[in-house]
Structure formats: structure tokens, C-alpha cells
Amino acid sequence: MRIDTEKCIACRECIDFCPMNSIAEKDGVVAIDQDECVECGVCLHVGVCPTDAIFRPEEVNRYPRALRAEFSDPGVWHPSTKQGGRGTEEMKTNDVTGRFRRGEFGMALEFGRPGTGARMTDLEKVLQVLVTMEVELETNNAVFAFLEEPLTGKVKAEFRNEKVLSAILEFKIREDQLEQVVRQLQPVLADLDTVVSWGLATRFAKDGTLPVRSRLEALGVPARPNAKINMGMGRPIVEL
Ligand code: SF4
Ligand code: SF4
Numbered sequence: 001m002r003i004d005t006e007k008c009i010a011c012r013e014c015i016d017f018c019p020m021n022s023i024a025e026k027d028g029v030v031a032i033d034q035d036e037c038v039e040c041g042v043c044l045h046v047g048v049c050p051t052d053a054i055f056r057p058e059e060v061n062r063y064p065r066a067l068r069a070e071f072s073d074p075g076v077w078h079p080s081t082k083q084g085g086r087g088t089e090e091m092k093t094n095d096v097t098g099r100f101r102r103g104e105f106g107m108a109l110e111f112g113r114p115g116t117g118a119r120m121t122d123l124e125k126v127l128q129v130l131v132t133m134e135v136e137l138e139t140n141n142a143v144f145a146f147l148e149e150p151l152t153g154k155v156k157a158e159f160r161n162e163k164v165l166s167a168i169l170e171f172k173i174r175e176d177q178l179e180q181v182v183r184q185l186q187p188v189l190a191d192l193d194t195v196v197s198w199g200l201a202t203r204f205a206k207d208g209t210l211p212v213r214s215r216l217e218a219l220g221v222p223a224r225p226n227a228k229i230n231m232g233m234g235r236p237i238v239e240l
Contacts, residue, residue, distance in 0.1 A: 001032055001037055001041070001054060001055070001056055002054075002056075002057050003023075003030055003031055003053050003055075004054075004055060007051045007052060007053035008029075008030055008053040009050070009051055009053075010029065010030050011050060012025060013048045013050065014030070014048055014054060015030070017042055017043050017046050017048060018032075018037075018043055019042060019114035019115065019165065020036050020037060020114070020115070020117055021036075022036035022037045022038075023043060037068075038068050038071075038072040038163050038164050038165045039056075039065065039068035039069040039072055040072040040073050040165050041056070041069065041073040041075065041076075044056060063158070063159075064158045064159050064162050065162070067120075067146060067159055068163060068164055071142070071164035071165065071166065071167050072117075072166070078142040079145075080145035088138060088141055091106060091108060091138075091201060094106065094201050094203070099172075100201050100202070100203070102203055104173065104174060104175065105172070105173050105174075105175055105200055105201065105202050105212065106171075106172055106200070106201030106202075107135075107172070107181075107198070107199065107201070108168050108170050108199040108200075108201075109126060109169045109189075109197075109198055109199075110166060110196065110197040110198075111166060111168070111192075111194055111196050112164060112165055112166040112167065113197075114165065117163050117164060117165050117166070117194065118165075118166065118167060118194040119160075119161065119162070119163050119193075120146065120155045120159050120161070120162050120163075120167075121160055121161065122192045122193065122196075123143060123155065123167060123169060124153060124154060124155045124160065125188055125191075125192065126169065126185065126189065126192075127147070127153035127154075127155075127169065128153035128154065129185060130169070130171060131151060131153040133173075133181060133184065134173075134177065135171045135172065135173050135181065136171060136173070137170075138169075138171055138172070141169065141170050142167075143167060143169060146159045175212075178212070178215055178216075178219075179215070179219060182216075182221060183219070210225065213225070
């Protein structure tokens with residue numbers, strides 16, 4: 001995003017709306033830090049500028065910069081998946097999709113939050129560990145369009161320094177891999193210069209318990225159970 005200095009009257013109205021704190025005033029001039037701006041579009045969509053000085057330049061529609069808006073602005077779709085958002089739609093509706101079967105865990109690593117964002121290099125550090133383990137990466141995730149092929153976990157050179165508000169890596173593991181995956185990823189995640197939320201999708205056991213909770217507790221991983229309930233979707237529960 002840019003600010004037209006000819007139109008801007010330095011009223012500062014837009015500054016507090018930026019979730020990345022990338023708009024600032026210096027010596028009476030309000031400008032956007034282009035390295036930190038994730039192209040989320042909030043400053044423009046909120047419509048607070050009295051002089052219409054905020055604008056999206058043409059370069060935002062071209063790669064590599066376009067990657068930022070694809071992951072950060074809900075109104076911009078990913079050309080590779082023809083969807084918006086940061087992850088795949090079906091991960092949270094496993095009871096009707098059956099994507100994660102008994103004996104498997106679905107996992108999602110959500111990089112970045114308002115105020116921090118995430119660089120593609122953050123995802124790369126984790127991906128390079130994941131590709132060394134027998135995990136099944138979700139290739140329908142939009143992140144895959146920006147990775148080197150054949151898959152090494154590296155991001156294509158032109159996208160490595162791009163920054164987004166948030167991006168999600170999704171993968172599937174066998175239940176017996178839980179301890180190995182947690183132990184290998186924990187030090188990598190702790191070393192990143194951003195925040196990561198770690199989600200695990202599992203099925204209730206037949207007796208209504210969630211056995212994974214005690215395994216996570218033994219690993220020192222705090223778990224906060226939650227569920228997405230599908231009301232009235234008219235689709236039967238998948239039992240696989
Ligand atoms: S597009 Fe988003 S990140 Fe960039 S300056 Fe505007 S509000 Fe901030
Ligand atoms: S709201 Fe518009 S005029 Fe006011 S500081 Fe921001 S860009 Fe400038």
C-alpha cells in the first residue's frame with residue numbers, strides 16, 4: 001500500500017488502523033514502511049482517509065509482492081487454489097469430510113498474528129524439518145505454489161523475504177509419530193521471529209475420551225480443546 005504525498009495532509013487518522021504498525025509519521029510526513037506492510041488492505045478498506053491519499057499501486061498485483069495480499073487480505077484469492085484465506089477449508093470439518101482417519105492426527109501450524117506477521121523464511125525453516133519426516137503435507141494449501149520443486153522445503157528465491165499477516169501449514173501424521181514430530185519441531189518453532197499457533201485435529205475415541213490430551217501433557221504441551229460443530233449441513237458423520 002502507498003500514501004500519495006501530494007494528497008496526504010498528515011492527519012494521522014490511518015495510523016492506528018494498521019495491524020502491522022507499518023504506518024508512521026516522521027517530520028510531518030506520514031508514510032508506509034514497505035518492508036513491513038503485508039498488503040492486508042485495512043487502511044484502504046476502512047475508508048478513514050479524508051483525502052483519498054491511500055492507494056494500492058499496480059505492483060501489488062504482480063509477484064512477488066502479490067503474495068502478501070493473497071495471504072493477508074481476505075478479499076484477495078489465491079490463483080493456485082482459487083480460494084481465499086490461509087489454509088484449506090475442510091480441515092475444521094473433519095467429522096463430515098473424514099480427511100483425518102482413525103490412527104491419524106491432522107496438524108496445522110499458523111504463523112503470524114496482527115502485530116507480528118510472518119516471513120516466508122519462517123515457514124521455510126519449519127518445512128525443511130517436516131520434509132525429513134514421514135509426514136503428509138497438504139498440497140492443496142496455497143503455500144505450495146511458492147515452494148521449490150522437487151520439494152525440499154525451500155521457498156522459491158523470489159518469495160523468500162515476502163511478509164504476510166498470517167499463513168498456515170497443514171499436514172497429517174500417524175498417531176505413533178506424535179512424540180517425534182513434537183520434539184523435532186519445538187526447538188525450530190522456539191527459534192522463529194514470529195508467533196505460531198499449533199492446532200491438532202483428532203477424533204474422539206469410541207468411549208468419548210480424547211487420548212491425545214494425556215500424550216500432549218506428557219510432552220509438556222498445553223492443549224486447549226475446542227470444536228467446530230457442523231449444524232444442519234445435511235451430511236452424515238464419516239466413520240473411517
Ligand atoms: S495494507 Fe495493511 S499492513 Fe499495509 S499499511 Fe495498510 S493496514 Fe498496514
Ligand atoms: S488518513 Fe490520509 S491524509 Fe491522514 S495521514 Fe493517513 S494518508 Fe494522510
